[in-house]
Amino acid sequence: MILNKHSDSANTDSRRHLFGTFAGVFTPSILTIVGIILFLRTGYVIGQVGLASTLLIMAAAFTLCLLTGLSLAVIATDIRVKEGGFYYVISRTLGPAFGGALGLTLFLSISISVAFYVMGLVEVLNHLVALPDWLSVRILACAITVVLFIFAWLGADWTTKLQFLIMGLVAGGLLSFFIGGGMAFSQQTLAANWQTDASAEQFWLAFALFFPAITGFTQGLNMSGDLRAPHRAIPKGTFAAIGLSAALYVLVALVLAGTASISELTDNYYIMADVAMWAVLVAAAVMAATLSSGMASMLGAPRVLQAMGGDKLIPFLVPFAKGEGQDNNPRRAVMASTAIALLCVIIGDLNLLAPVISMFFLAAYALLNYATFFALHSDNPFFRPRFKWSHKIVSLIGGIGCVVAMLAINLIACVIAIAVLFGLHQYLARSHQHRSFTDHQRGALFKRVRELLFELNSMEPHPGDWRPHMLVFSKTPERHKQLLTFSAVLEGQSGLITLTRIVNPQHADEPEQQQILKQYQQAIDDTDVRAFTLVMQASDFQSGLRHIMSAYGVGPITPNTALLNWTSSNDSKQEHSPEDYAANFLEMIKADINLVALASARDPLFAKEAPAKGRKIDIWWRGGPTARLMLMFAYLCTRARGWQNTKLRILTEAERYSKQQVQDIFATYLDNVRIESEVEALDKVDLDSIKRYSSQSELVFFPIEVKEDEIVDSFEVGLQSLVDNLSNLVLVKASKSMQLDPDPDNGDDQKEG
Incomplete structure (x- = not known):
């Protein structure tokens, strides 16, 4: 076949009158x-x-x-x-x-x-x-x-x-x-x-x-x-x-x-x-x-x-x-x-x-x-x-x-x-x-990226260099677009997104790798979100997860956040059981991967066109690295197209402080980190107060804790009740310390409250 193909090409050229150096x-x-x-x-x-x-x-x-x-x-x-x-x-x-x-x-x-x-x-x-x-x-x-x-x-x-x-x-x-x-x-x-x-x-x-x-x-x-x-x-x-x-x-x-x-x-x-x-x-x-x-x-x-x-x-x-x-x-x-x-x-x-x-x-x-x-x-x-x-x-x-x-x-x-x-x-x-046809642009870009990666790798990492590099796990085709659009809002034009799927080739009902990649690319084209795609084959989800988290990336560019759907237990499209969520989340925490689970049922929630009344994001504050990570993500959302005028609101339990003291503490802290946000101090945080304050907000960031066999919310109001009653919930768990205002001279030693 190869000889015949070349012979046909030669015959085609021989029928044309071609010129040499002198005449041509x-x-x-x-x-x-x-x-x-x-x-x-x-x-x-x-x-x-x-x-x-x-x-x-x-x-x-x-x-x-x-x-x-x-x-x-x-x-x-x-x-x-x-x-x-x-x-x-x-x-x-x-x-x-x-x-x-x-x-x-x-x-x-x-x-x-x-x-x-x-x-x-x-x-x-x-x-x-x-x-x-x-x-x-x-x-x-x-x-x-x-x-x-x-x-x-x-x-x-x-x-x-x-x-x-x-x-x-x-x-x-x-x-x-x-x-x-x-x-x-x-x-x-x-x-x-x-x-x-x-x-x-x-x-x-x-x-x-x-x-x-x-x-x-x-x-x-x-x-x-x-x-x-x-x-x-x-x-x-x-x-x-x-x-x-x-x-x-x-x-x-x-x-x-x-x-x-x-x-x-x-x-x-x-x-x-x-x-x-x-x-x-x-x-x-x-x-x-x-x-x-x-x-x-x-x-x-x-x-x-x-x-x-x-x-x-x-x-x-x-x-x-x-x-x-x-x-x-x-x-x-x-x-x-x-x-x-x-x-x-x-x-x-x-x-x-x-x-x-x-x-x-x-x-x-x-x-x-x-x-x-x-x-x-x-x-x-x-x-x-x-x-x-x-x-x-x-x-x-x-x-x-x-x-x-x-x-x-x-x-x-x-x-x-x-x-x-x-x-x-x-x-x-x-x-x-x-x-x-091809050209040399891709090769030149590769060389430039290669040089920049080596240069970046030679620099000492600093907390102020943090950018969201997200692995977006999406299994159900109907949810590809929503997760992808949300990830673009969440990274605020400053990070990287990889649409990810782990498949077991031994299961007959698993789609082909190329079919998944085609679905992912279609979602990327439809949402106009810049993202990479990754399909990993593994005998089970956890082993594939461990392999991705340990091997994915190049040099200093490695993932630091995992984003996935969280579905109610009575949802027919539930992707994971509660036990699976806990086991998977523990694997991610061990790999220093931050956790973000989207429990939103609002399909038009992440449209680029802002509603006439404006948008509001709530952050339920319990302190610690997770609270700071939620505030960072909320701030990044305000940099996404259509979300620039979004108002942030921190809601927290006053505990032993008066409401005025809480306001003063947060006023100083927010001024230091240069993020504008309203602050609400509540006498008690329960399901009713959460529903009363956040049911109409566009996004609600809520902290969670991961145990051996279950995941619980940090305010102990009942995670499943939250998921069932709020259609705009984002569950977050930080894997390690997050600093919102690191000292450029001494970032590693600086502590935040």
């Missing part, structure tokens, strides 16, 4: 870099800031290229980069929210860039040939866009074949320029053009003008789904394109600086054609390179949209996932890209969008560098890139460099681009909860 990566990348800026703007940059500053600008730009290329090589040699290019890499590394935000903006940017390239081509044509009156610039641009659409509709195979012809034309134009420039080269002219009196502002304007030239070095990544071996083709083709294009730009700059004056370089965009031996070849090269850049963008943008549609991140993009033919050509996405490009051509004025689009490309490079740093830093054992000639610090420097370039080129456009990306990221993070 190097050619589209080099033709996009060696484009209109090389031929029409390099001379202008030299004229503005001089040759020395131009070489510095080129060095900075291509250094960012190289750093990003190294990051790209690391990512591309770890995973098989499928359809979607940048989107695929970012979504599988940083997650769908980052990937989706970047993918959508890149699709729009690449589609709009088609219009830029087409308008640039029309500008060259209009300069070389006088257009007839009936043929306006916009009509010609629309016609060229339709031609690009036809090639993209036919598929990448047709377009790639055409790129070989374009590469020949570009090579011919450059050869003509170098021959003519070599004949006219002058060292005196070169020295005169070495430096100008350009200001820092002019330098950054020149940098902003030049930088878009190198944004095409990742065109091969956009074609990742059409490559035969992406993990080999992408690094090799990208590095080759960066190296050759950097050499060409430097050579062109040197020749231009040695053959033309500053005024000629500044005023004449077509200076390369004037310097060349055969000007027509340079003109043909400019048009061919610009057309090639437009075609590469027309091929790349639809594949990003197709990949996003396939991942179903945004519902209205799903139809664009459909491809046509054995090459899975994204024709629906091609139509979308063409529509955007045509709209931009018709509008005509693209200067407003140009800076923002450049920012999106730079943001993509920054995120690619960060994604590589993120993956390397996570120490994920499954991240095993074949490319070893890089380091996570290199990727981090590349990412920072891209952000610096964004800020330097256009601050306003940078802020707009970041705001758009942030908004899309937040939308996707909130709307897309489930995903069908």
Whole structure:
């Protein structure tokens, strides 16, 4: 079966026309870099800031290229980069929210860039040939866009074949320029053009003008789904394109600086054609390179949209996932890209969008560098890139460099681009909860949690560090939601909850473990409570209980509280007998686990929406650790959503004190522990007084004592009578001392009354 499965996959790939390094990566990348800026703007940059500053600008730009290329090589040699290019890499590394935000903006940017390239081509044509009156610039641009659409509709195979012809034309134009420039080269002219009196502002304007030239070095990544071996083709083709294009730009700059004056370089965009031996070849090269850049963008943008549609991140993009033919050509996405490009051509004025689009490309490079740093830093054992000639610090420097370039080129456009990306990221993070692919986020979180656990374990524990870590035992499915919701109220957004069940696999009526976990997860989803789940198999409840309490947790994170249902003896859904409760509670106390038993029959009791009259929690105070634990839990309840305005009330027996003395004692104590509560001192606590005071309260915390074979209430009024007469009862027993106001300097020695 395994051999057959792999054979089918291989046959499927063999039916597609896949490209190698030269045709699939190097050619589209080099033709996009060696484009209109090389031929029409390099001379202008030299004229503005001089040759020395131009070489510095080129060095900075291509250094960012190289750093990003190294990051790209690391990512591309770890995973098989499928359809979607940048989107695929970012979504599988940083997650769908980052990937989706970047993918959508890149699709729009690449589609709009088609219009830029087409308008640039029309500008060259209009300069070389006088257009007839009936043929306006916009009509010609629309016609060229339709031609690009036809090639993209036919598929990448047709377009790639055409790129070989374009590469020949570009090579011919450059050869003509170098021959003519070599004949006219002058060292005196070169020295005169070495430096100008350009200001820092002019330098950054020149940098902003030049930088878009190198944004095409990742065109091969956009074609990742059409490559035969992406993990080999992408690094090799990208590095080759960066190296050759950097050499060409430097050579062109040197020749231009040695053959033309500053005024000629500044005023004449077509200076390369004037310097060349055969000007027509340079003109043909400019048009061919610009057309090639437009075609590469027309091929790349639809594949990003197709990949996003396939991942179903945004519902209205799903139809664009459909491809046509054995090459899975994204024709629906091609139509979308063409529509955007045509709209931009018709509008005509693209200067407003140009800076923002450049920012999106730079943001993509920054995120690619960060994604590589993120993956390397996570120490994920499954991240095993074949490319070893890089380091996570290199990727981090590349990412920072891209952000610096964004800020330097256009601050306003940078802020707009970041705001758009942030908004899309937040939308996707909130709307897309489930995903069908993995990324490195979980691995990075695991590493961080691991480091924090070791750090936490190295610290000396202190009473002030106490947080409720609850094991919530729930057997009856009908009570899962109530117990889970109550546990969320009880921990007050400060602790941990684990929904727990012990099953005996020898009993035929016990449900399967997966069935229980499914029920638990459904309860978690329905209540929107953050909790873990645990199902333990044991021959009996007590042995399973001992195992959980001794083994559950990691390092210093161990459970300290058990929460379960307490049911009346006449309840048909009773989960434990009184003797079982006593035995189980004793096991928990031996393990230093606090006990909380919910005896409430009010299903809507723990709704997040507070009643109009407000809520009240009663604490029946008998003193000692249990009383303080109940007060802590009552206070934590007031931090839960919907319970913030709940009033606390302490009820106690005056005993040998007067009621005023009791009030004074508690006023001082509550002030020390900084918890607000009313205090009621009763002459005697009996069942009638308990019912009279607490029957209408939302929660009633009541202390209990655990004996060998029974559980009794601390006021000795009859536990079963309390359970039968109150529908809002919470029974509590502390396993050890609880301090509500520990001294940070001497917490262990401090005593509370």
